[in-house]
Amino acid sequence: MLNNNPITHVYFVPGMSANPSIFEFIKLPKEQFKIHWLEWQLPEKDETLEKYALRMNSFIQHKNIVLIGVSFGGIVVQEMSKYLDIKRLIIISSVKSRKELPRRMRYASKANVVRFIPTSLLNYIDHFEKIAFGEFLKKRAKLYKKYLSIRDVDYVDWSLDTMINWKCDNPIPGIVHIHGDEDVVFPYKYIDGCITVKGGTHIMIVNRFRWFNKYLPNIILTGKKTD
Numbered sequence: 001m002l003n004n005n006p007i008t009h010v011y012f013v014p015g016m017s018a019n020p021s022i023f024e025f026i027k028l029p030k031e032q033f034k035i036h037w038l039e040w041q042l043p044e045k046d047e048t049l050e051k052y053a054l055r056m057n058s059f060i061q062h063k064n065i066v067l068i069g070v071s072f073g074g075i076v077v078q079e080m081s082k083y084l085d086i087k088r089l090i091i092i093s094s095v096k097s098r099k100e101l102p103r104r105m106r107y108a109s110k111a112n113v114v115r116f117i118p119t120s121l122l123n124y125i126d127h128f129e130k131i132a133f134g135e136f137l138k139k140r141a142k143l144y145k146k147y148l149s150i151r152d153v154d155y156v157d158w159s160l161d162t163m164i165n166w167k168c169d170n171p172i173p174g175i176v177h178i179h180g181d182e183d184v185v186f187p188y189k190y191i192d193g194c195i196t197v198k199g200g201t202h203i204m205i206v207n208r209f210r211w212f213n214k215y216l217p218n219i220i221l222t223g224k225k226t227d
Helices: 049-057 072-081 103-111 119-131 135-147 153-164 209-222
Strands: 008-013 033-037 065-070 086-092 176-180 195-197
Touching: 008 072, 008 209, 049 072, 065 072, 072 086, 072 153, 086 209, 103 153, 195 209
Parallel strands: 008 033, 008 065, 065 086, 086 176, 176 195
Antiparallel strands: none
């Protein structure tokens, strides 16, 4: 149910290393919704996900909000929601329990191999744009450069470690999950119970924004997609 305030405040959290401009094409009816973008904060030394979620919550200025997270941001908003008064919790291109993580991530957690991932390679995105050949690679390189701007190594290391070691055995009741059936980061075959975006990839919040602009308002209000 809507509260007495006709405006529903919708807070968006981007994916790992992404800046909030990934939501620049998402448009919701202004007479019903007010969009707020949350930016990543650099983690403190040995900061737990719980404490990080509480820090992120300090930037939320309203009650009975809608909280939407993409990819790793979907994991973070689930933790944030435990300490907030929310109307709706929505994750996009993400997972709602450890069982939905791909096998390679679950293996990385058990084997403790995340420390061997060369996260500093993110700093070479600028060089990738210069050497990319072919129209597809050039467009993809520009996309990465534009949206993946959070390249602090400590942040990336923390995010990867937090994601693969996330402790969540059961989904939060009432959570709404939107997922593309061509997502290669979190493969669709591991996802249980979601609103499916046909042909949607892991970056569909950017390249399938028209789908979200069409269906997201009703999903926010009802938790369901209606044609």
